[in-house]
Amino acid sequence: MDRLTVRLPPDLTRRFDAAAAMRGGRSRLLRSLIEGAAQASLPASEARPVTRLEAKLSLRLGVEDLAVLEGEAARAGLSRTQWTVALIRRRLHDRPQLTPSEAIAFIGVQRELRRIGVNINQIARALNTAVLEGQVLDLEMVQLAAFADEIRAHLGGLRDAFQGNLDYWSDR
Structure with a gap:
């Protein structure tokens, strides 16, 4: 049998x-109210499957632990529930859990890598269509090497950022 839990203010409970x-x-009054609501049919256009979580996890923490949890969540820019879910998902799925600011930073890195890729494609196209000799070719090759170095630096930074994220959510 399923169980429903409702939080009510003390006055409403009384x-x-x-x-x-x-x-x-x-229980009897709640069951009759729920049965009455369930028997009221919805129009066909509004009937759609309800998606919901399969289970709910509740935690009871001491005041000190809750304060530490709220501090960690605030530093990450998350609610305590979001922070706790991210911690659990990190441990269960072994994948990074990005905070909103981290996600924005990763989008910026992706944008920069795309920009570099476009520049490299333009240089490669120019090298393929033109016969370049001497200093012009040397300059293009130097620019390609500089782009390759820049890409390696961005990829290294990305790896470090992901590792930092994984380390944050891992055992300390």
Whole structure:
């Protein structure tokens, strides 16, 4: 049997309990309310499958642990739930978990690598279509070598960033 959990303010809980007492208790009243809502059919155009998580995980932490968790999450720019999910997913799937600022930085690196790739393609096309001799060819080859060095530097930075992300979410 599935279980539903609802969080209510104390005043609303007291009022619901008073109403439920005359109808057989909380469970019976909730079940009848849910059955009534479930029997109300939706128009065909609105009927669509409900996607939901298969399970919910709840944690109870001490005040000190919760404070540390909230501090870590805030430093990463995440809510405590987002941070906890990222930690679990990192351990389960062994993949980087990017914060919003990290994702933006990686998009910037990708954009720069594309720019360099376009420049290299233009140089290669020019080398293939023109007969270059002497200093002109030497200059083009130097520029190609500089682009290759730049790409290697960006790729090294990208590797370091991914490793830093993996290290952050790993055991300390």
